[in-house]
Amino acid sequence: MLSKLKSFGLQGIDGFLVEIETDLVGGVPHFELVGLGDTAVKEAKERVKSAIKNSGYEYPVKHTTVNLAPADIKKEGPIYDLGLAIGILTASEQIVNKKYKDFIFLGELSLDGTIKKVKGVLPMLISARSQGYTKFIIPYENREEASYISNIEIYAFRTLSDVVNYLNGMENFLYNYIVKTKSYSEIAKTTPNKLDFENVKGQKMAKRALEIAAAGGHNVLMIGPPGSGKSMLAKCFSGILPNLTFEEALEVTKIHSVAGELDLKKGIITERPFRTPHHTATTVSLTGGGVHSKPGEISLAHNGVLFLDEFPEYSRQLIETLRQPLEDGYITVARANQTITYPASFTLIASMNPCPCGNYGSKDRECTCTPTQIHKYLSKLSGPIMDRIDIHVEVDNISYHELSAENKEEPTSKIKERVDKARAIQLERFKNEKNFNNAKMSVPQTKKYCKLSKPCQDLMEIAFTNLKLSARAHDRILKVARTIADLEGTEEIQPNHIAEAISYRGLDRKYWSI
Ligand SMILES: Nc1ncnc2c1ncn2[C@@H]1O[C@H](COP(=O)(O)OP(=O)(O)OP(=O)(O)O)[C@@H](O)[C@H]1O
Ligand SMILES: [Mg+2]
Incomplete structure (x- = not known):
């Protein structure tokens, strides 16, 4: 007999429908799986066979052909196991009720019939819902991430026999398996802050720069000698970022779910990611892709922070791969005969010493490097990369007087209040558009929302000529000025906003022109 049922696969972070067709005919017992499956899918037949037998059902002694459609998209991972098992049990009439046709089945099987968790359940459910599918059977362990998607019916089962009993009409135990929808606001709360700005003495310039960056979503490069507090400041940064909205949280969770990095007990990510890949990281681990595309x-830093400490220590190739995401907010990776696009819209916080000894440009320490050494060190960061970083700020050593002062520094919570206000203005500004913040303004939007008065234009002209700015740097200065005006609650950009925004582009000249 022929049976047809539905499952789902993943391409990038989006799901696509997979139909599992199972045909049982007489003849020499044999199992054939067609439809572009990878090794994990091909190995499914052994797992499915054992799971069926060990759950007390009969494995048909027939010629079994299984087709995964559409045949032109590669299917990865063990996600189809449950669907394959149900296909065989329906084709062999061990499941007689026809309601299996209504469901989408997701789940890996272990040999004893237990249903194991799979990656990417949240993104698959979201894609499936948008395509009009409403009923799902998923692994019990994935129930938390599924519980934030409303208007669909989800059942989370532990074993193959539980699913078969349910499909055969034994519904009395079902209550335990219905996944109830949760509200995001119940669990979303302010990011618990590990390190508070009140612990960072002095460094007013850097704190101000980070506040602007958080308010408008701008990238920051901190340059300064060893031990001046750059890493410390970066660690405080995520505490002043606005809370994740539900839509942002779903985007973040989708990505982490596909990467298999989701805390399955929590289900949904409510804090902005803060990722700190080491400078020895490979390009693939940074960009994604690879054999098992993830x-x-x-x-993983999408909607959060990518912190690259000791920036020039990263390989030139790795730094250059940041160009596309810094401009477009996504990354395209090539794989055998296809390309995949992953979202990658993050705030880059980079920190570095200005030279190998670390003291070049310091007001009270001697630099022992030669100009050639300094030049070589700084040239790791190309012009196009520097151009994409809106805010460059010096973080010099603080004095003993500042370090030992008893006065309290401003706490994270106070700074966050101002950031939240500036973000509220931006949400209102972009309510009918796609952006969340000023940094993501398109060229027409920059024109529309960053109109300059004559004095502001004059200032820009002087800076453009003297600092030899690119057109991109010009637009980025406007965006930063827009954010500074928003922090002040001012509708029109003023000359002092432009002047401050320009001041964050002065370091290229100080350090990179030697
Ligand atoms: N402004 C500051 N206020 C209070 N403590 C500070 C400050 N700056 C540095 N420190 C102390 O110095 C330590 C080292 O600072 P941090 O690691 O942030 O320096 P860094 O600028 O990243 O140095 P490097 O260039 O070597 O990476 C901090 O953990 C903290 O104890
Ligand atoms: Mg550091």
């Missing part, structure tokens, strides 16, 4: 560090 999102890389820059996508």
